[in-house]
Amino acid sequence: MDHRLASDSPQFRPRWRKVAYGGMQPGFDDNYTDESFLEGMVMNANVVKRDMLKVMLDSVSISEYLCIVALVVLVWTYTLESTIDENCLLCIDVSLLVSGFLILLYTPEKVSLSILIHHYFLNISFFIIGLYVLAPIYQTLTRSISSDSIWAVTASLLVLHLFLHDYSESTVNAPGALKNPALTSCISVNASVVASVFIASRLPSRLHVFAIMLFSLQVFLFGPLVTYCIKKYSFRLHLCFSISLMVVTLSFVYMLHRLLFVLLLSLLVFVNVVCPYWLIRIQEYKFEINGPWDEAKLCFAITD
């Protein structure tokens, strides 16, 4: 009877508190829910508003790399058809190497000439000698495998490479970089190297193998670093470089095959226009919940 009275008159009724101690709170069931329920919940706290133009400009680096890979495949095709001979390939190698070094030297301020010579020059010369010595092995490596399998495996490896490639940074870092590359980007680099070995093993002479290996490795390993340096140096330059690269690639592909041209063009349009639009559209469905149940973040770096 007493209890009834107490719960009927509000001034005697103790207020419900959001606490777990002290047993069941008198007058309230354990499933009592008041207006303070979920008041600590925050929705969409970290959502970034995206701008269509910005997303489109950012996606240019993806299509730039797509074009680079397409150009490599073009060179492979022309070499396999013997349109380009080995001397011409070696010329391309040397000019790529020199222009790459020049770009590295002039774009970021921190890479000085001495570092360049110490770090890169020695390594690259070891690399080239090693490649030259190993060329005969590459040439006969897949002799017992039929060419069809080689094309199929190479194509799938390239798709894997493109899928896992780190488009925001470069896997091969400039000297002194702190961050280690992620596992996926390492897999991506490896896939591209294996694909180049497979293609090289179909070529007629040792010099061919050496030249094509050098070319593909230069592009796959150092291409991302060079484009990354350009992008960091000046975004405008990066845009001009990418657009001219796209035009060049498209025209070469047009000369090779009409259907491939249409495919590449639609891929570029998809990456640069459709995907950004899509991303902006699905942003409105973004639903992010934060609250007191989240794991606390440490405000200092853990140095292991």
Add this chain to the structure above:
Amino acid sequence: MTGLAGKSMDRKKHRIMMVSDFFYPNFGGVENHIYYLSQCLLKLGHKVVVVTHAYGNRSGVRYMTRGLKVYYVPWRPFVMQNSFPTLFPSLPIIRTILIRERITIVHGHQAFSTLCHEALMHSRTMGYRVVFTDHSLYGFSDAGSIHMNKVLQFTLADVSQAICVSHTSKENTVLRSGLPPEKVFVIPNAVDTAMFKPAVVQPSRSEIVIVVISRLVYRKGADLLVEVIPDVCRLHPNVRFIVGGDGPKRVRLEEMREKHSLQDRVEMLGAVPHAQVRSVLISGHIFLNSSLTEAFCIAILEAASCGLLTVSTRVGGVPEVLPDDMIILAEPDPGDMVLAIERAISMLPKVDPQVMHNRMRELYNWHDVAKRTEIVYDRALKCPNQNLLDRLSRYILNIICSI
């Protein structure tokens, strides 16, 4: 008067099946909860059986104190003491146990126990009322939690009633599972205060001992300890630390000890068996909990019951666990935690461990937990039984929502 007595006499006795992957000989909050809850329910006159998977060569039926029957179902755990998710092969054995023990209520524990989810699903299919207790918090951001939340939505789609251990945990569960809040009860854990009594002879206060007992892992904030301990030792020359627990972060703590030459002021005990936790606790004055996420934290209760003043991070359900004058909360940030420890040291002369222990005896009690759980069982039995079509439509709704 007689009416009341008569009512409590014919109050329906339940036959309860507790099911979870986590039970003794494994040790932790869930295991403790199931054991003490079962013991107190048995005392109230209900029948309780526990179903868990086999631990080592412990498989088959075992009996524990007060005739608590435990089925160690002969399935091997595959990762983190979880049995392999198989969906249907578990049906025959669950059904046999349900029928043999003439179960009326099935009570599952812990969201990441696969055995619990499967048993709940099968019991619902067989028309039993099911109750589910959630013991932990989950975020909404990483892939693991998203997957867990989907599984939870699926099993909880037609659970009769759910129980959470704190209000924060209730909010979390309601959001994750989409249950209506009035179906979710908050019944906290408790502590066996008889097991955690303060020392008869109080340790002297000339030297202040801060005790840490937790697994030394990232989630328990071992990295915070690495930052906090040297600062406190520098500011207070009469403070000593005792760190109990083992884990991957132990190396970092030992490195910290070497680096700041604190070997004589930071004692590392390694893993402490639960039976010895009290003897470690009573040698200290302050208990430090540095968890980054916590649904309830039984360790705080054990420390408070031993008469220690608690300093803890303000995460999850921790602020609800103790009254403000028994705990000092700090943000999970080394600077704030050092300040909180200083406040605790200045409060220490006013703290009487025996008074604190007596207060804890009033605040937390497993019998109270069992009585409140009994009310949930009564409610669950009153829930209307849905037909299969209803259930299926709810599952389908879940699937559509998840797409």
